[in-house]
Amino acid sequence: MLKSLIERAGLSEDASVAEVVDAVRMMPYGRPAERSAQGALAEWRGTCSTKHALLAAVLIERWPHTEPRLIHRVYRCTPEDAARSFGPLAAAAVPPEGLWDVHRYLTVELDGRRIVIDVTFPSGPGWDGAGSMPIACGPGTDHATGSDPDADKRALEEAHCDPRVREPFIAALACRP
Template identity: 35%
Template structure:
């Protein structure tokens, strides 16, 4: 564990500035760190730097889990980022913009989540969707329970651990380019941007 927990301190300060924590409260423990990252709006961060993700207070599955992995490391908890292919089919009650973009074909993507190497054993952790997304029928993990697997925010088709030393973004981009056409990826990007606009509008 890093004694002064600089990233956790930054997370606390940003959460307090946004009215999400008491400025005088002790630093968040691991379950609350997870909750704060999970409840950041789902939208693309400007960079993959953990501190910048905290300052921007937003992230997708890749940047949220890069941030969460860095925060967990400060608390002495190791983790592995997992990448998996998926097909997204918006639920019938989804926003018309999302339904129009998905059309009759699923939206393809590479999803990221964590395998956390907890003292109680490895556990699946997925902080992708904020609690507010539950109303839209998206799979939300309401709490961190040590040693218990969480629900992955998709049905994985193929899965890989992101190799040590390789950036999550580069690994994800390589998988996407190897498996899908440019037209399919353009539709994916439009869909993700639309989801981000919807979440930020409600933030």
């Protein structure tokens, strides 16, 4: 998977962790037809789930010592939160009472510290290669994933989210500036 990412992103064979993180971060946000790391790589776009699955797979392949761990955050998003974080189109998709969502990010081990990596959106400054990145959603409850992160996320979505409300919000995120 690393070789395909390097080719697709135009990176050198000896790309650094920071360069790979930024290459995945710069992929446009949007759901690939196949909701997987492979689908994100093939279509060169992804969501929090697919982009972080791709990044975790590449890190395990090339830098296993980083010990990537996928994390799911259950959080509540209000229209005000969405306007501030994602823009007016996303805010318009959030009902007045808010909605529950499940966000995926990852943590890695670097220089004896566990740090947060969130490559969901292709905006903001690039990663400095050392410190934690901001998480692309508000505060919430974090859940480490097990052996099947996609099943774990589906279970959290079923327990907390209303798909009739959440799906328009996810679609609106693809239109964010």
